[in-house]
Amino acid sequence: MLFDTHTHLDAAQFDEDREETIARALAQGVTRMINVGFNRETIPTTIALAEKYEFIYAAVGWHPQDAITMKDGDLEWIAKLCAHPKVVAIGEIGLDYYWDTSPKDVQQDVFRQQIRLARSLQMPIVIHNRxxxxxxxxxxxxxxxxEVGGVMHSFSGSWETAKMCLDLGFHLSFGGPITFKNAKQPKEVLQQVPMDRLLLETDSPYLTPHPFRGKRNESGHVRLVAEMAAELKGVSLEEIADITTKNALDRFGIK
Known part of the structure; x- marks a missing residue:
């Protein structure tokens, strides 16, 4: 049983073969997925996916790249959606200083507002940090x-940063980059993360793992991430799958 804790199956890249993509994931042993809606366009399509498929859950939030588009009422909209039985987290939220699409002060304000909302609702948060x-x-x-904790999505920081995130009660999630031959730091960090704080993801259609790098990513490829995580941890694929699935169920409060 594998759990892809971060995917974007509602993306336009899947419009031609979404059903087939989901079927391939199930065939690879991916029994649960969290689809992430991060702006005005993707939040409704994420909810629709979660309502259609029993094994797909939703996270909803405002992405830092889109922070400048947040309007009065959007935070209240997210708050209302958090009462939906399939919504398990607020995210992805955070800061992105790589893409110059929203001013840093706006990003930080929107980030703070959503953390406060999460605390008021006691919902975990999914962090985008670039x-x-x-x-x-x-x-x-x-x-x-x-007070709520959450997930550091597609973690790319140093072990020093990882320790600070762990101290704050966060899980660290790893995706395709740990399979890249030149990804020395992510591999070293993953080896040191406690097993009970480890999660797996694809971030599909992005960050495709080796050997499919350069092509569209999909949730079924989380198996490749799991295989590399198992190798780095020195355990079997079955063990890494069981542990990371249990971690995800616990972290997101899924029964």
Whole structure:
């Protein structure tokens, strides 16, 4: 049993073969997935997917790249959706200093608002962090995010950053990059992460693992991520699958 904790199956890249993509994931032993809606367009399509498929859950939030588009009422909309039985987290939220699409101060304000919402609703959060490690950690601390915890999605930081995230009660999620031949740091970090705080993901259609790098990613490829994680941890594929699935069920409160 594998759990893809972060995917975007509602993306346009799957419009021609979404059903087949989901069937391939099931055939690879992926029994659960969390689809992530991150703006005005993808939140409704994420909810629709979760309602259609029993094994797909939803996370909803406002992505830092889209922070500048957040309007009055959007936070209330997210809050209402959090009452949906298939919504298991607020995300992906955070900071992205790589793409210059939203000013840093706007990103930080939207990030803080959503952490506060999560605390008020006692919902875990899914963090997007690109080239913003210091500010992400600082804001998580200042906003007392440890009260809800969550997931550091597609973790790419150092072991020092990882330790700070673990201290804040977060799980670390790894995807395709751990299979890249030149990905020394992610592999070293994964080896040190406690087994009970480890999650797997694809972030499909992005971050495709080796040997399919350069092609569209899909949830079934989480098996390749699991195989590499098992190799790095020195355990069997079955053990890594069982442990990371249990971790995900616990983290997201899925029965």
């Amino acid at each position: 080239d913003a490690h210091e500010d992400v950690i600082r804001i998580l601390r200042e906003e007392k995010a440890h």
